[in-house]
Amino acid sequence: MDEVVAGIDIGGTKIAIAIETLAGERIAARRLPTQVKIGAYAIIENVLQSITEILEDKQVKLAAIGIGCPSPLDIEKGLVISPSNLQNWDNFPIVKLFKKRFNVPIVLENDANTATLGEYNYGAGRGFKNIVYITVSTGVGGGIIINGEIVHGVGWGAGELGHTIVQPDGVRCNCGSIGCLETICAGVHIARRAKMRLAGGEPSLMNELVLNINEVTAKTVVEAVRKKDQLASEIWTETCRFLAIGIANIITLIAPEAIIIGGGVASAGELLFAPLRSFLPQFVSMIPLEKVAVLPAELGGESGVCGALALAKQVYLESYQVYEV
Numbered sequence: 001m002d003e004v005v006a007g008i009d010i011g012g013t014k015i016a017i018a019i020e021t022l023a024g025e026r027i028a029a030r031r032l033p034t035q036v037k038i039g040a041y042a043i044i045e046n047v048l049q050s051i052t053e054i055l056e057d058k059q060v061k062l063a064a065i066g067i068g069c070p071s072p073l074d075i076e077k078g079l080v081i082s083p084s085n086l087q088n089w090d091n092f093p094i095v096k097l098f099k100k101r102f103n104v105p106i107v108l109e110n111d112a113n114t115a116t117l118g119e120y121n122y123g124a125g126r127g128f129k130n131i132v133y134i135t136v137s138t139g140v141g142g143g144i145i146i147n148g149e150i151v152h153g154v155g156w157g158a159g160e161l162g163h164t165i166v167q168p169d170g171v172r173c174n175c176g177s178i179g180c181l182e183t184i185c186a187g188v189h190i191a192r193r194a195k196m197r198l199a200g201g202e203p204s205l206m207n208e209l210v211l212n213i214n215e216v217t218a219k220t221v222v223e224a225v226r227k228k229d230q231l232a233s234e235i236w237t238e239t240c241r242f243l244a245i246g247i248a249n250i251i252t253l254i255a256p257e258a259i260i261i262g263g264g265v266a267s268a269g270e271l272l273f274a275p276l277r278s279f280l281p282q283f284v285s286m287i288p289l290e291k292v293a294v295l296p297a298e299l300g301g302e303s304g305v306c307g308a309l310a311l312a313k314q315v316y317l318e319s320y321q322v323y324e325v
């Protein structure tokens, strides 16, 4: 019976499951909605059931599992603590539930780090050893890989680029700090500034793109920028400038070979990358920027589940070594 690994990416709206052989052949992929109302135990039971069905259907044997999940997590104890987008997942023993059902090596990692590992192993980060991944989506998250390893740091908290301070006299962030990168560049905060200025009566095409000001999203802002709207362009330029400051700081600290940017807001494409690349030289003085590739992520919504697969393979190989030596 062929041995396979499972990668699971748990999100606030959907859960992605992928099964691959150890040689890297994808034999199954499933997406389940995160039915928040049924609760954490029932949600995970559905995931366990799906994996069991795939294993029976394909007649393969599970060798290891990688799980990506929104933080905060207690990675050592295998617990989900209380993520803001997974209500009532307080001290939820996710690893124990998987272990009880499958009894194979299991690794839990935060979802930004699994996305980073996904891009590193399967996406825009292939071929590099040191990368920083940034997701600019509803929030701003990130992960750092140095010499092929995720940097965890004390409390497993490293890599939270969204919560580095870029505007100390700015807006309070969900995390409690003031002026985090997230409070300017996250989709919700791009939309917040647009709504505020529209409510103040400033003229803009954005009024015509939505029925009600409250429906404005980061995507609306980008649509209006493409139509040369002045207000949207001001908000967007500010977003790109602060993103450049956040990225410049991390480049100066780490000097990575590549910065990879994903997430819904990054699907603006060159509209984001062109200003970003032109702002960066203003804010980086100590590192040869021409040696730092600034690249779009390649895997879209798949990066997390791909990283979970990579982790599963890694934990399988490590446990194999432990048993054999």
Ligand code: ADP
Pocket (backbone or CB within 6 Å): 136, 137, 138, 139, 186, 187, 188, 217, 218, 219, 220, 222, 263, 264, 265, 266, 267, 268
């Ligand atoms: P999540 O945060 O749930 O992972 P996404 O990565 O899709 O979801 O990010 C959602 C954010 O991306 C929203 O703020 C949305 O307005 C924004 N967005 C989606 N498409 C685009 C686009 N083409 N250009 C700019 N922003 C976009």
Ligand code: ZN
Pocket (backbone or CB within 6 Å): 162, 163, 173, 174, 175, 176, 177, 180, 182
């Ligand atoms: Zn913050």
